[in-house]
Amino acid sequence: MASGAAFVAPPTGAHAVAPAILAVRHLAKSIGDGSAALKVIGDADFIVREGEFVSLVGPSGCGKTTLLMCLAGLFPLSAGSVSFVGAPVDGPPPGVAVVFQDYSRSLLPWKSNLDNVLFGMRRVEDTDARQKRERARELLASVGLSDFERHYPWQVSGGMQQRVAIARALASRSRLLLLDEPLAAVDAQTRAEMQDLLLELAARYRQTCLLVTHDVDEAVYVADRVLVLSRRPTRVIEDIPVPLAKPRDQIETREHRVYLEIRHTVLTRIRAMKHASP
Numbered sequence: 001m002a003s004g005a006a007f008v009a010p011p012t013g014a015h016a017v018a019p020a021i022l023a024v025r026h027l028a029k030s031i032g033d034g035s036a037a038l039k040v041i042g043d044a045d046f047i048v049r050e051g052e053f054v055s056l057v058g059p060s061g062c063g064k065t066t067l068l069m070c071l072a073g074l075f076p077l078s079a080g081s082v083s084f085v086g087a088p089v090d091g092p093p094p095g096v097a098v099v100f101q102d103y104s105r106s107l108l109p110w111k112s113n114l115d116n117v118l119f120g121m122r123r124v125e126d127t128d129a130r131q132k133r134e135r136a137r138e139l140l141a142s143v144g145l146s147d148f149e150r151h152y153p154w155q156v157s158g159g160m161q162q163r164v165a166i167a168r169a170l171a172s173r174s175r176l177l178l179l180d181e182p183l184a185a186v187d188a189q190t191r192a193e194m195q196d197l198l199l200e201l202a203a204r205y206r207q208t209c210l211l212v213t214h215d216v217d218e219a220v221y222v223a224d225r226v227l228v229l230s231r232r233p234t235r236v237i238e239d240i241p242v243p244l245a246k247p248r249d250q251i252e253t254r255e256h257r258v259y260l261e262i263r264h265t266v267l268t269r270i271r272a273m274k275h276a277s278p
């Protein structure tokens, strides 16, 4: 078990001073009208800094997907504000990419895997067609799919499709990547590999990521900071830095005292919510 002090990152890392690229202020969201309205988000208030990997963890049905859609400018807010790089979000902002939970519906089935990644670059303007193709091939290689460029999404496994979707999101050169339970549908072994792949890609491309998950272990393992959401109408009830050095390790990180303490705190908070009356 690795528990040396060197494995813990200093508390004042680069992220502590990096500027906020996403600021969510008192966001509320109800779905439906009048007496049938369902209050999904009560009061979400947090920021994400440039270069951070932030996890949003909360119970199923608490409003995680709704919140992500609001941040991506795909749902109008009922109250509060979202700003991205200082500008208010009132539609899908250029510079934000989303990886949806349901990869089978997010990839274009009539395009090859390579063409799906190229599709992610359609708004990139300073690169010619040949350079785009090279970059798309490089991205597919970085997610381990060089041998599947010409295959169609429906010809490869679920985990591979989600890797194509991640490569496509990276291809758009977005400053912020929003990921909605991207690993929920893959088996445990693939899931662990893809957590490490996400961390490696985030480091390689200095990608700011906000990952939504209901899996507490996953949330703590990948993140620089964990935001814990309450039940519906949801709000952020904890904002916990994860001062564990990177690269993370599936065995050693998960045995580390700091990891176990944070996991304990998050699980205790979530269990307390379950037992509290609504």
Ligand SMILES: Nc1ncnc2c1ncn2[C@@H]1O[C@H](COP(=O)(O)OP(=O)(O)O)[C@@H](O)[C@H]1O
Pocket: 031, 038, 040, 058, 059, 060, 061, 062, 063, 064, 065, 066, 067, 232
């Ligand atoms: N379009 C919709 N119409 C009605 N209810 C919805 C709609 N979208 C979500 N909900 C409800 O809002 C709540 C939060 O949903 P969601 O954001 O998908 O939660 P999560 O992603 O945390 O599981 C759920 O109770 C869900 O049934």
Ligand SMILES: [Mg+2]
Pocket: 064, 065, 066, 181
């Ligand atoms: Mg969801």
